[in-house]
Amino acid sequence: MRYLQILKIAFKALAKNKMRSGLTMLGIIIGVAAVIAMVGIGAGAKNMVNAQIASLGENLLTIFPGSQSAGAFHGGAGSRTTLTEEDARAIKDNCSAVVAVSPVVRSSAQVVASNQNWGTSVEGYSTDFTQIRSWPLAAGSFFTNQDVSGATKVCILGETVVDNLFPGQDPVGEIIRVKKLPFKVIGVLIPKGQNAMGHDQDDLIIMPYTTVQKKIAGITHVNSIIVSAMDKSKMDLATSQISELLRVRHKIQPGQDDDFTVRSQLDVATAVNSTSSVMSILLGAIASVSLIVGGIGIMNIMLVSVTERTREIGIRMAIGAKSRDIMIQFLSESIVLGLIGGIIGILVGVLSARLISAILHWPVLTSGLAIAVSFFFSGIVGVFFGFYPARKASLLDPIEALRYE
Amino acid sequence: MAELITIENLAKTYKLGDYEIHALRGINLSIRNGEFVAIMGPSGSGKSTLMNILGCLDRPSGGKYFLDGIDVSSLNRDSLAEIRNKKIGFVFQSFNLLSRTTAIENTELPLLYNGDSTKEKAAKARRALNMVGLEGRENSFPNQLSGGQQQRVAIARALINSPAIILADEPTGNLDTRTSIEVMEIFQALNEKGITIVLITHELDIASYAKRDIAFRDGKIVKDEMIAKPKIAKNELLLMPPIEEEA
Numbered sequence: 001m002r003y004l005q006i007l008k009i010a011f012k013a014l015a016k017n018k019m020r021s022g023l024t025m026l027g028i029i030i031g032v033a034a035v036i037a038m039v040g041i042g043a044g045a046k047n048m049v050n051a052q053i054a055s056l057g058e059n060l061l062t063i064f065p066g067s068q069s070a071g072a073f074h075g076g077a078g079s080r081t082t083l084t085e086e087d088a089r090a091i092k093d094n095c096s097a098v099v100a101v102s103p104v105v106r107s108s109a110q111v112v113a114s115n116q117n118w119g120t121s122v123e124g125y126s127t128d129f130t131q132i133r134s135w136p137l138a139a140g141s142f143f144t145n146q147d148v149s150g151a152t153k154v155c156i157l158g159e160t161v162v163d164n165l166f167p168g169q170d171p172v173g174e175i176i177r178v179k180k181l182p183f184k185v186i187g188v189l190i191p192k193g194q195n196a197m198g199h200d201q202d203d204l205i206i207m208p209y210t211t212v213q214k215k216i217a218g219i220t221h222v223n224s225i226i227v228s229a230m231d232k233s234k235m236d237l238a239t240s241q242i243s244e245l246l247r248v249r250h251k252i253q254p255g256q257d258d259d260f261t262v263r264s265q266l267d268v269a270t271a272v273n274s275t276s277s278v279m280s281i282l283l284g285a286i287a288s289v290s291l292i293v294g295g296i297g298i299m300n301i302m303l304v305s306v307t308e309r310t311r312e313i314g315i316r317m318a319i320g321a322k323s324r325d326i327m328i329q330f331l332s333e334s335i336v337l338g339l340i341g342g343i344i345g346i347l348v349g350v351l352s353a354r355l356i357s358a359i360l361h362w363p364v365l366t367s368g369l370a371i372a373v374s375f376f377f378s379g380i381v382g383v384f385f386g387f388y389p390a391r392k393a394s395l396l397d398p399i400e401a402l403r404y405e
Numbered sequence: 406m407a408e409l410i411t412i413e414n415l416a417k418t419y420k421l422g423d424y425e426i427h428a429l430r431g432i433n434l435s436i437r438n439g440e441f442v443a444i445m446g447p448s449g450s451g452k453s454t455l456m457n458i459l460g461c462l463d464r465p466s467g468g469k470y471f472l473d474g475i476d477v478s479s480l481n482r483d484s485l486a487e488i489r490n491k492k493i494g495f496v497f498q499s500f501n502l503l504s505r506t507t508a509i510e511n512t513e514l515p516l517l518y519n520g521d522s523t524k525e526k527a528a529k530a531r532r533a534l535n536m537v538g539l540e541g542r543e544n545s546f547p548n549q550l551s552g553g554q555q556q557r558v559a560i561a562r563a564l565i566n567s568p569a570i571i572l573a574d575e576p577t578g579n580l581d582t583r584t585s586i587e588v589m590e591i592f593q594a595l596n597e598k599g600i601t602i603v604l605i606t607h608e609l610d611i612a613s614y615a616k617r618d619i620a621f622r623d624g625k626i627v628k629d630e631m632i633a634k635p636k637i638a639k640n641e642l643l644l645m646p647p648i649e650e651e652a
Contacts, residue, residue: 002517002518002519005517006517009517016505311501312503314501315501315502315503316514316518317486317489318460318462318489318495318501319489319490319495319514319515319518319562320486320487320489320490320491320515320518320519320566321486321517321518322482322483322486322487322518323482323483323486324483325518398462399457399462399463402497402501
């Protein structure tokens, strides 16, 4: 087909000056690479956060003391003492949409084992922890209800604590000292690694909440309560049941603010997702500017090219090329520049995303959709920015063009 | 011999700012198949303008131009392009070859815009190059060829679509004497085969190889006569002193 041959001519023309073609494509390459890398990083982060939120436990609700406006975000900060284990028990007994409830008591302590020493967080839960938090044990067993009622000094270690106190050994059955008190290690949690905020999730010990209250922190309230709803669809119902119950228990009058906050993981997930979506779009938009600059580069070079080849265009027209033939010839060149720039940009983008992932340990998710859209847009840029020069070429007067020096 | 070109009252006027330039003032001309016409005249006489109109590169301001029976004067750009491709072969003073393209690719060029893409393109181009005596030089680039050889490639290109007429605008203008006569030899050989040739020149010497002499002045034809005894290029070359060997 005649136009296929014209396309071949366009390729040849670009290949004749590889340096110029390469430099022209640079804008597109950078633009596409940036879009792919940034969207990939954004998607990876979003994915990781979502996975972590899911890994904390499906259908998880967290109840904090203090109303929302009082900044009840940090579970351990509580100078508030309004939540109690009785609240937790009442929720379990009365809220039908709830299947498991655990009080949460947090502290920190120096932990000593033979000659090793490590400062870590101490978290106290009820036996419902396993049901709520989907955190299986790597070794040993969990504590029992007897341990909770008796506030026994037993504990389960996170991987980081094991690495520091019992490097290379099995800690189950060993005795460690927490705040100078002897504790028996009855289990080890499977490692979870760093969370999205960079916090080491394995740097903790878990024990019955009663033990933390009485033996470690010396308090009678709880820092928060974690609740597992029946399923995702019952989250809202669980929230309202809990709120109603606590308002009654805490004797809050109608019209008064709650003295607690019920936060659902679903809300957290939604909030994070929308934030990261906005971030991704923003990054993508900024990177797209580079694509436009690349397109302007193409238009610029094509205009120069058309002027340089005025004589050639005149010759082609003299021997029978129609306006359309000339137009397609030059448009092909700009489209090829755009598409090849796009392909190279996609490769560079995917590679740099992998590189960033490897160096910074950020998760990166390169989506096929981003690649397809980028390829498509690089073609569009070629068409759009190549149109004016190609049209200019096609409208040249052959006699004038032949006279051009 | 049928009439290939009929021109009736052809006029061309250019506007240059406020001025009107009457390049052609009511030309009447007919050229038959197989003729070999030389058009002479000083610059500004209108001969180049006529050539552009004959070659369908330009449209007249008035009058009619019939090429092979078709009224070409009112056709649109695209149709004119087709006629240029199929019925006309151009030869220019400065050769006008594509510089980073080989001889055979240059020759093939009109076939690209032919509408039909044949694998025979290379074969046709080779035949055309043979006809002008350039076998063996198919893959040379223009900067590797002498002026005379480049002009031969241009002639081969002009021939490739078997046009009705070859239009040559000062084809020997950039060539030395001997090479000019060699080119005229090619033209005469083509004319013997029945190809109609119209060439513009300002050299009386070159015009004397043609069979008909038309003179232009101020946009009008002032002389139109047959040449009784055209010079024969083949013979002239034999009469010329042998080429001196380069030291």
